[in-house]
Amino acid sequence: MKILITGGAGFIGKWLIEKIPPEVEIVVIDSLDKQVHRKSQDFAPELIARAKCIKADVQEIADYRESVEGTDVIVHLAAQTGTGQSMYEISRYVQDNANGTAKLLELISALDRKPRRIVLSSSRAVYGDGAYTNGQNVLYPKGRSLENLQRGIWEVCGSEGEILTPLPMQETHLTKPTSVYGLTKLWQEQLLENYCESQAIDLVTLRFQNVYGPKQELGNPYTGIIGIFTNAISQGSPLEIFEDGLVTRDFVFIGDVADAVIKCVADTRPLTTTINVGSGRAVTLIEVVETIAQLLHKKADFSVSGRFRVGDVRHAVADMNHYETIFGKWQPTSLKAGLAQYLEWYLHQEPLNPSTLQASLKEMEQKGLLLAKHT
Ligand SMILES: NC(=O)c1ccc[n+]([C@@H]2O[C@H](COP(=O)([O-])OP(=O)(O)OC[C@H]3O[C@@H](n4cnc5c(N)ncnc54)[C@H](O)[C@@H]3O)[C@@H](O)[C@H]2O)c1
Numbered sequence: 001m002k003i004l005i006t007g008g009a010g011f012i013g014k015w016l017i018e019k020i021p022p023e024v025e026i027v028v029i030d031s032l033d034k035q036v037h038r039k040s041q042d043f044a045p046e047l048i049a050r051a052k053c054i055k056a057d058v059q060e061i062a063d064y065r066e067s068v069e070g071t072d073v074i075v076h077l078a079a080q081t082g083t084g085q086s087m088y089e090i091s092r093y094v095q096d097n098a099n100g101t102a103k104l105l106e107l108i109s110a111l112d113r114k115p116r117r118i119v120l121s122s123s124r125a126v127y128g129d130g131a132y133t134n135g136q137n138v139l140y141p142k143g144r145s146l147e148n149l150q151r152g153i154w155e156v157c158g159s160e161g162e163i164l165t166p167l168p169m170q171e172t173h174l175t176k177p178t179s180v181y182g183l184t185k186l187w188q189e190q191l192l193e194n195y196c197e198s199q200a201i202d203l204v205t206l207r208f209q210n211v212y213g214p215k216q217e218l219g220n221p222y223t224g225i226i227g228i229f230t231n232a233i234s235q236g237s238p239l240e241i242f243e244d245g246l247v248t249r250d251f252v253f254i255g256d257v258a259d260a261v262i263k264c265v266a267d268t269r270p271l272t273t274t275i276n277v278g279s280g281r282a283v284t285l286i287e288v289v290e291t292i293a294q295l296l297h298k299k300a301d302f303s304v305s306g307r308f309r310v311g312d313v314r315h316a317v318a319d320m321n322h323y324e325t326i327f328g329k330w331q332p333t334s335l336k337a338g339l340a341q342y343l344e345w346y347l348h349q350e351p352l353n354p355s356t357l358q359a360s361l362k363e364m365e366q367k368g369l370l371l372a373k374h375t
Pocket of ligand 1: 006007008009010011012013029030031032033036037056057058059076077078079080081096097100121122123124207208209210211212217
């Protein structure tokens with residue numbers, strides 16, 4: 001069996017490759033994007049030992065046709081991943097994520113033998129604010145207005161101003177991205193759906209929630225909120241939590257995500273579907289900060305600032321029922337157990353320079369994407 005992994009040198013790729021049996025041939029195409037790979041512009045020795053590594057932009061993949069020929073499964077991970085950054089580096093996100101996928105499909109159409117299956121790493125960002133209920137109906141409200149956010153009304157409201165209750169995200173829910181990143185992930189899904197259907201190639205689209213764990217790049221200030229929180233808490237620095245701290249997210253441990261991807265790669269049944277991958281549990285950001293502090297035996301010096309990022313959604317959690325109907329019981333790692341593994345790794349790493357994070361926030365502020373509620 002031969003697998004092509006685009007973006008295979010990244011966080012999810014590294015974990016995935018470790019879990020692939022040694023008899024499987026692996027080809028990695030990764031541009032080693034400087035924002036993600038800050039320390040080295042070379043592939044890690046352990047990756048070179050395991051896979052054929054090609055340093056290239058996925059948009060140039062046509063140049064590597066020979067290496068891709070004979071691939072059974074493609075796992076498409078290569079992407080720009082910063083939600084906030086996507087709101088001003090728009091063409092870069094469209095190029096890398098949408099055009100990158102288009103170029104991958106053009107190469108596949110030129111191959112002598114087509115792959116059996118493509119696994120796409122999509123995101124919960126395609127749901128945008130997601131579905132809500134007023135207790136009776138499933139609703140897709142317009143989202144949070146700037147006016148409400150500036151008044152400190154953080155929850156999603158209905159047409160009469162009533163607060164609505166978020167529903168766990170189901171694969172059948174409407175897709176309505178609130179960021180350019182989310183849009184590009186949806187375009188990836190749609191490009192692949194359109195192409196794979198016409199070519200009878202299996203397509204498994206995985207919509208990941210917030211993935212965290214050891215080996216997540218700490219030097220990238222645009223992604224990885226758990227790294228940002230951990231940095232501040234471990235160094236005893238003040239920590240800002242946006243809005244009122246009660247934003248909820250579904251943090252899913254990287255080992256569980258890699259297992260889910262492996263299941264999709266290895267499954268021999270015909271399989272064309274879209275599947276959520278999350279822990280299925282919503283936690284507030286305050287709960288995350290307090291859990292990290294407790295595990296580090298520190299006191300978190302945090303404040304809820306009332307600042308907010310334009311385009312951020314208020315609540316996100318995966319409904320994992322569809323996964324369970326395909327693969328059986330989903331038993332995700334608990335947040336506490338996952339964070340304990342993360343912290344054990346983190347304590348041996350060079351922390352993120354606080355000035356890098358501050359610069360990224362300043363950048364968002366200057367673009368009008370990080371605002372404060374009116375006092
Ligand atoms: N980590 C998460 O929380 C999360 C959540 C939802 C979806 N995803 C998706 O999972 C995938 C992998 O994410 P990750 O967390 O491993 O990110 P990552 O940034 O660690 O890895 C992405 C890899 O892709 C490479 N890359 C970027 N643009 C490229 C291009 N144009 N050509 C070739 N290589 C390129 C980067 O160098 C990097 O090694 C992405 O598609 C992302 O959208 C991740």
